[in-house]
Amino acid sequence: MLAAGAAVVTVVLWASAFVAIRHVGHEFSAGALSLGRLLVGSLLLGAMVFTRPRRWPAKGDWKPLLVCGLLWFGVYNVALNAAEQRLDAGTAAMLVNVGPLLIALLAGFLLGEGFPRQLVIGSVAAFGGVVLIGTSSSEGRAETWGVVLCVAAAVSYAIGVVSQKPLLARLPALEVTWLACTIGAISCLPFAPTLIREAGDARPATIWWVIFLGAFPTALAFTTWAFALARTSAGRMGATTYLVPPLTIFLGWLLLDESPAPLAYAGGALCLIGVAISRLKPKRTAHPADETAPAPD
Numbered sequence: 001m002l003a004a005g006a007a008v009v010t011v012v013l014w015a016s017a018f019v020a021i022r023h024v025g026h027e028f029s030a031g032a033l034s035l036g037r038l039l040v041g042s043l044l045l046g047a048m049v050f051t052r053p054r055r056w057p058a059k060g061d062w063k064p065l066l067v068c069g070l071l072w073f074g075v076y077n078v079a080l081n082a083a084e085q086r087l088d089a090g091t092a093a094m095l096v097n098v099g100p101l102l103i104a105l106l107a108g109f110l111l112g113e114g115f116p117r118q119l120v121i122g123s124v125a126a127f128g129g130v131v132l133i134g135t136s137s138s139e140g141r142a143e144t145w146g147v148v149l150c151v152a153a154a155v156s157y158a159i160g161v162v163s164q165k166p167l168l169a170r171l172p173a174l175e176v177t178w179l180a181c182t183i184g185a186i187s188c189l190p191f192a193p194t195l196i197r198e199a200g201d202a203r204p205a206t207i208w209w210v211i212f213l214g215a216f217p218t219a220l221a222f223t224t225w226a227f228a229l230a231r232t233s234a235g236r237m238g239a240t241t242y243l244v245p246p247l248t249i250f251l252g253w254l255l256l257d258e259s260p261a262p263l264a265y266a267g268g269a270l271c272l273i274g275v276a277i278s279r280l281k282p283k284r285t286a287h288p289a290d291e292t293a294p295a296p297d
Contacts, residue, residue, distance in 0.1 A: 040214020
C-alpha cells in the first residue's frame with residue numbers, strides 16, 4: 001500500500017510538471033529551466049539527506065549513478081523542456097510515455113525481470129491508448145523536432161530507470177535521488193549564465209513555478225518514485241506512468257485551455273485499463289505435492 005501510494009504521488013506530480021514546464025517555457029529556455037529546477041531539487045534533497053545517517057555509494061555504484069544522473073536528470077529535462085516549447089503538454093506527455101515499454105524491455109533483458117504475460121498485455125494496451133491520444137487530441141501541429149526531442153527524453157528516462165533499479169537494493173531511495181539530481185544539476189551548469197539572465201527578466205510568479213518544479217515534481221516525486229521502485233519491478237513501475245498522459249491532458253485543459261479531441265478520452269481509458277492489467281500479480285498454481293504435505297509441527 002505504501003508503494004502504491006508513493007506511485008500515485010509521483011504520477012500526479014509528474015503530470016503537473018508537464019503543464020508547469022509548458023507555462024514556464026515562455027520565459028525560460030530549456031537549459032536554464034533544467035538547471036534551475038535541478039538546483040532547487042538538489043538543495044532540498046541534500047537538506048534531508050544530511051539530517052540523517054548516510055550510507056555512501058560503493059565504488060561500483062558510481063557508474064550507474066552517473067548514467068542515471070546524466071541521462072534521466074540531465075538529458076531528459078533539457079530534451080523535454082525543449083520539446084514542450086514546440087508541443088503542447090498533453091502531446092509531450094504521450095510521446096514521452098513510450099518510455100515504460102522501453103523500461104520493460106530493458107529490465108527484461110538486463111535485470112532478469114523477464115516478460116510476464118500480464119505486463120506485456122497491459123503495456124501493449126496502455127501504449128495503444130497513448131497512440132490513440134496522440135493521433136486525436138492535439139490541436140497544434142507536432143513539430144518534427146519536438147517529436148524527436150520527446151523520443152530522446154523517453155530513451156534517457158528508460159535507461160535512467162533501469163540503471164537506478166539495482167542501486168535501490170543497496171542504497172536508500174532518498175540518497176540515490178539526491179546524488180542523481182546533483183549529478184544532473186552539475187551537467188547543466190553551462191546554462192548558469194542563461195539562467196541568471198532569464199531569472200532577472202522573469203516575473204516573480206514564473207520563478208515560483210520553477211521552484212515548484214524543483215521542490216515537488218523533482219525532489220518529492222523522484223523520491224516517492226525511487227521508494228516505490230525499490231518495492232516492485234522496473235517494468236511494472238514503469239507501466240504505472242501511463243497514467244500521466246490522461247492526467248496531463250486534463251490539467252492542460254483546466255489550466256492552459258488546451259482541449260483534447262473527444263477520442264482522446266477513449267485513449268485515456270485504455271491507458272487506465274492497461275495499467276490495471278500490468279499491475280496484476282500472476283496467480284500461483286498449487287503443486288499437488290503441496291496439497292499433501294504435512295502441516296508443520
